[in-house]
Each structure stands twice: as structure tokens, then as C-alpha cells.
Amino acid sequence: MKLTRLQVRHVRILDDVTIQPDARLNIIEGANASGKTSLLEAIHILAQGRSFRTRKTREVVNRDADALLVFGEGRENEFTHRLGVKKSNREKTEIHVDRQRVQGVSALAVLLPLLVITPESHALVSGGPSRRRALVDWGVFHVEQTFHRHWLTYERALRQRNALLKQGASSASLVVWEREMAVSGNEITAQRKRYVDTLAPRVEQYMKTLLQDVKITIGLKTGWGNEPFHEALRTGREKDERFGYTTLGPHRAELEIRTEGRPASEVVSRGQQKLMVMALRLAQLDVFQAATGRSAVLLIDDLPAELDHKKRDMLLAQLSQMDLQIFVTTTDAALIGSETWSSSKMFHVEHGRVSSRC
Structure with a gap:
């Protein structure tokens, strides 16, 4: 789905903003601390129910308000969808989809598939495994229809097993939940492996474009050893009882990113890590569109700070060939070439106010 209207209220310094984005390229220009990134943050809240910054x-939430509100309209397959998210500073969230209140953010994510690239995105390579696991799960969620159901089942069984471990329950009590974890966990892992296998050659393709001198490999670590998962749970009980929680399983999986046989974070520079993230994101968008035939939204915060002129133009030209709606922030719109795009809009942000410019 592509956004045709966005209304933002009380998101940081954006008090009351309404824009009608372009279906393709949206350039958001303004000085530092003007509210540019807050606009991207609002779109992220609309798509995933939370900020990408905190x-x-x-x-x-604006310091003078009790809650923020983000509302969006978009079209897909001749249908108009309406999404709304209200979040209070007491951590309460209300989500509406097509005027119906819904529980959970998955309904938002299904309608508005979105990825983000920020100046801190290098942490996807250098940070902990949860970030890379989330990268994989974003893709699997959108291309495997049963993934979300299996994950909810697995999480429920995991919580129950962890509670029993803390209580010192018997092995017979644990077995009940281990069986459920094994069934759903094996499905999750099989789907993740298929996704990573599909993603890998596309990552290699984009790496050749963005970072020719560095070759990387990606692979999935399942979160346990080579034995069947149900056996790993059984043999791991003693350790898990000592720790009071489940120490292995799909919730401990990781996407390994390696170069020269070592973790990429140990070999390449921070700038190269940022380019790796861009290759990963482009590959994800490729896989998503090939599998679903749908468009997606891409947010890029401060693109000129991420790439030199040549690579920036190369990336924008590549993105212009994909079925995407893009929002990119910059302090200087002249740095974002829009010549290869079929359409574009520019928005100027100043002190939390947003205006459209031709």
C-alpha cells in the first residue's frame, strides 16, 4: 500500500501536520532538529505501532500533549485503507484499521510493509543478534502466510515453559510445552531458512553494486545445535533449570553476516557496515516484491550522510526501478537527484511545520 494522505499530531515537535505524499519519491528537506526525522518516525508508528528511535x-509524545495520533490513508488494488494509531505517554496504544479497532500491530504491518534505513543502521551488523533476527522475521512475516501464527504459538509455549522452570516443575510438566515448542519452532526455522536462502544471492548482487571490494556471506544459526529441537530441549533441561529460562531455540536464532571467514563487524569499517545494511534492505525489498507482487514503503533518514555522490545517485537510480514509495530526509534537497523518478514531491520542514514545494 502507498500512502496518499498522512496526518500527524503531537509527535515530538510536529503538532498538527497533514501531507499528501507522492506515490514514488518524497524528499523531506530541513535544517537539523527541524522535525524531518520525526515525520519519518510518525510513518513508522503508523506501519509498526512504534518508533524506530526509542x-x-x-x-x-509532544511535551504539551497526553498522546500522539497518526492517521493515514492509502490505496492498493483499487481499495482505500485507513489506518490510525494513538499512543499515550502512559504506554497505552489504540490501533484502528478501516474504522475497526484491532489488537496487535500485525494488521498494520500487513497493509503497510515498511523498512527503514537510518544513520544508526550500522548496528544491524555490529549490534546484538536480536536486530538481525528481526530483519529475517520481517521478511518471513511478509512472504510466509503461516509464520505469524507459528510464532504466536511458539511464544506462548515458551512463556509457559519458562514459568515452569522458575517454579522448579517436573520434567513431565515441561514435556507438554516442549512438544508444542518443537512443532512450531521447527516450522519457524524451516521458513527462516527458506527466506535466508532466497535472500543471500540478492544480497551478493547489491554488494557488487555498493561495495565491490567486500564479499559477504549470510547464513542462519537456528538457536540450538545439530540435534532435533525436541531433543535439544530435553537435554538442555538441567541447564535451563539452573538459569530459570529457556536458553536455546528459535528465539535465540541469528543471521550470521561474515566476510573473510569472520563476523563482518570485526573486519569492515562503520561506513562499509552501513553499505552492507543498504544491500540487505534492497535485497529484502526484492524478495518481498517477487513473492507478493506488492509495493512497500522505504524510509531513509539523512541519505547524503550515508553515501558519497556517486553511490547516492547509483542507489537512487536503482530504487527508482522498484515499486516503492520512498521518504528520504536531507538538509539540502539538491543532493537528492529525482531525474530518474516518474514522479516526486518535496516537503520543507521548519520548526515542526511542514509545507509542500514544487
């Missing part, structure tokens, strides 16, 4: 809603 987990604390009170940091996002």
Missing part, C-alpha cells in the same frame, strides 16, 4: 512513547 521504545519509550513518552519521549515521542
